[in-house]
Amino acid sequence: xxxxxxxxxxxxxxxxxxxxxxxxxxxxxxxxxxxxxxxxxxxxxxxxxxxxxxxxxxxxxxxxxxxxxxxxxxxxxxxxxxxxxxxxxxxxxxxxxxxxxxxxxxxxxxxxxxxxxxxxxxxxxxxxxxxxxxxxxxxxxxxxxxxxxxxxxxxxxxxxxxxxxxxxxxxxxxxxxxxxxxxxxxxxxxxxxxxxxxxxxxxxxxxxxxxxxxxxxxxxxxxxxxxxxxxxxxxxxxxxxxxxxxxxxxxxxxxxxxxxxxxxxxxxxxxxxxxxxxxxxxxxxxxxxxxxxxxxxxxxxxxxxxxxxxxxxxxxxxxxxxxxxxxxxxxxxxxxxxxxxxxxxxxxxxxxxxxxxxxxxxxxxxxxxxxxxxxxxxxxxxxxxxxxxxxxxxxxxxxxxxxxxxxxxxxxxxxxxxxxxxxxxxxxxxxxxxxxxxxxxxxxxxx
Ligand SMILES: NC(=O)c1ccc[n+]([C@@H]2O[C@H](COP(=O)([O-])OP(=O)(O)OC[C@H]3O[C@@H](n4cnc5c(N)ncnc54)[C@H](O)[C@@H]3O)[C@@H](O)[C@H]2O)c1
Numbered sequence: 001x002x003x004x005x006x007x008x009x010x011x012x013x014x015x016x017x018x019x020x021x022x023x024x025x026x027x028x029x030x031x032x033x034x035x036x037x038x039x040x041x042x043x044x045x046x047x048x049x050x051x052x053x054x055x056x057x058x059x060x061x062x063x064x065x066x067x068x069x070x071x072x073x074x075x076x077x078x079x080x081x082x083x084x085x086x087x088x089x090x091x092x093x094x095x096x097x098x099x100x101x102x103x104x105x106x107x108x109x110x111x112x113x114x115x116x117x118x119x120x121x122x123x124x125x126x127x128x129x130x131x132x133x134x135x136x137x138x139x140x141x142x143x144x145x146x147x148x149x150x151x152x153x154x155x156x157x158x159x160x161x162x163x164x165x166x167x168x169x170x171x172x173x174x175x176x177x178x179x180x181x182x183x184x185x186x187x188x189x190x191x192x193x194x195x196x197x198x199x200x201x202x203x204x205x206x207x208x209x210x211x212x213x214x215x216x217x218x219x220x221x222x223x224x225x226x227x228x229x230x231x232x233x234x235x236x237x238x239x240x241x242x243x244x245x246x247x248x249x250x251x252x253x254x255x256x257x258x259x260x261x262x263x264x265x266x267x268x269x270x271x272x273x274x275x276x277x278x279x280x281x282x283x284x285x286x287x288x289x290x291x292x293x294x295x296x297x298x299x300x301x302x303x304x305x306x307x308x309x310x311x312x313x314x315x316x317x318x319x320x321x322x323x324x325x326x327x328x329x330x331x332x333x334x335x336x337x338x339x340x341x342x343x344x345x346x347x348x349x350x351x352x353x354x355x356x357x358x359x360x361x362x363x364x365x366x367x368x369x370x371x372x373x374x375x376x377x378x379x380x381x382x383x384x385x386x387x388x389x390x391x392x393x394x395x396x397x398x399x400x401x402x403x404x405x406x407x408x409x410x411x412x413x414x415x416x417x418x419x420x421x422x423x424x425x426x427x428x429x430x431x432x433x434x435x436x437x438x439x440x441x442x443x444x445x446x447x
Contacts, residue, residue, distance in 0.1 A: 023172030031180025037104035044118035055378035079438035094127035095142035158220035176221035199241035230255030257407035282331035401433030
């Protein structure tokens with residue numbers, strides 16, 4: 001019987017059959033900080049017709065489907081069944097006990113006029129106790145923390161949280177997204193992260209060095225039948241053991257790190273240099289940032305996780321091995337400086353040293369005065385809605401089509417796969433996945 005189910009599933013997928021988005025969709029956000037509350041507030045305000053979800057692909061973008069005289073440009077929701085904003089219910093966990101209203105006020109991202117109209121909705125979102133280990137984020141000192149003796153206890157408690165939330169809110173589906181602080185760097189270690197058996201062994205033996213708290217959230221989510229998205233640069237689901245779990249549970253996973261300011265610019269700008277066969281000598285990126293995210297990243301062990309994620313972008317677009325004359329000696333540096341006066345209003349500077357005809361040097365300067373959480377919020381909406389869609393379409397494992405939204409996109413590095421960081425190639429992947437799930441042909445090849 002399983003074979004026939006599989007076959008039926010394959011045939012249905014070819015026809016673009018996706019289960020409808022019926023009932024409530026629970027979005028459980030790990031971390032109730034600046035990004036999470038800006039996202040929640042925007043969804044509530046949009047629902048009331050008081051704001052517009054600008055920057056969200058699922059709400060605004062149109063994709064061409066069909067060719068020639070049959071071609072049409074449609075919104076995503078007219079191609080595939082997407083959850084409606086009115087069907088979303090939010091849940092959250094945080095180290096601090098403040099409700100989403102208090103956390104939004106504390107974050108100082110949004111003005112009172114954009115928060116007060118949905119104060120009641122935000123006040124009703126009270127963070128559940130966090131699965132937290134201070135060694136993973138030393139700068140945080142909240143006490144809304146689960147009293148767990150082991151990593152496995154954390155998993156058990158988190159699974160209960162998901163089950164209770166789902167029942168209490170009458171949700172038909174749940175998606176779990178990490179928008180909590182960046183943890184210290186946990187590099188892939190094949191002794192613990194290579195396969196699920198080893199990984200579960202490490203959980204059970206309470207190996208706190210190789211099992212981060214974020215892994216407990218991901219493990220709990222996947223085994224509860226929920227897609228999981230990693231919005232920080234943590235390596236949580238970027239290890240083969242988690243890929244195995246996501247295949248076993250048939251759940252989509254994606255990560256890592258929301259692609260917002262500087263990396264968005266880099267992944268959109270580097271293709272200009274590459275496409276015109278210009279040379280690149282160096283790219284220096286620096287930022288000032290003063291929110292709690294910046295505070296956590298001020299700790300070198302936490303910054304290292306971010307640095308690894310941010311550094312990967314350029315080298316996969318301007319490839320040294322393909323064009324040694326042009327990209328054989330790039331000096332790439334990324335810095336984040338904690339500077340409280342700016343709070344969430346991050347300022348990024350990019351100095352790009354390029355060279356042209358006969359090696360003559362030129363410079364490009366980009367100064368991006370952005371708002372971190374304003375750029376991140378629509379990504380949370382798109383990533384959660386599209387992960388829910390992917391699950392209903394029967395897709396599981398790493399969702400490469402979501403690379404568009406992520407700074408350091410997941411890919412199977414054990415098979416020599418490379419990350420796709422070029423924004424325009426990522427967009428093609430996104431459009432093709434939507435087309436395919438909508439029963440249309442994928443018709444733009446990536447070359
Ligand atoms: N804003 C952006 O542009 C952007 C871009 C890419 C990635 N990110 C990442 O998104 C995350 C959130 O950013 P932010 O600005 O909202 O930060 P924030 O500090 O305002 O919020 C993070 C929250 O997570 C909580 N937390 C930490 N560990 C936790 C745990 N184990 N369980 C539950 N809660 C926990 C903290 O108490 C804090 O309230 C960060 O990791 C950041 O690096 C942000």
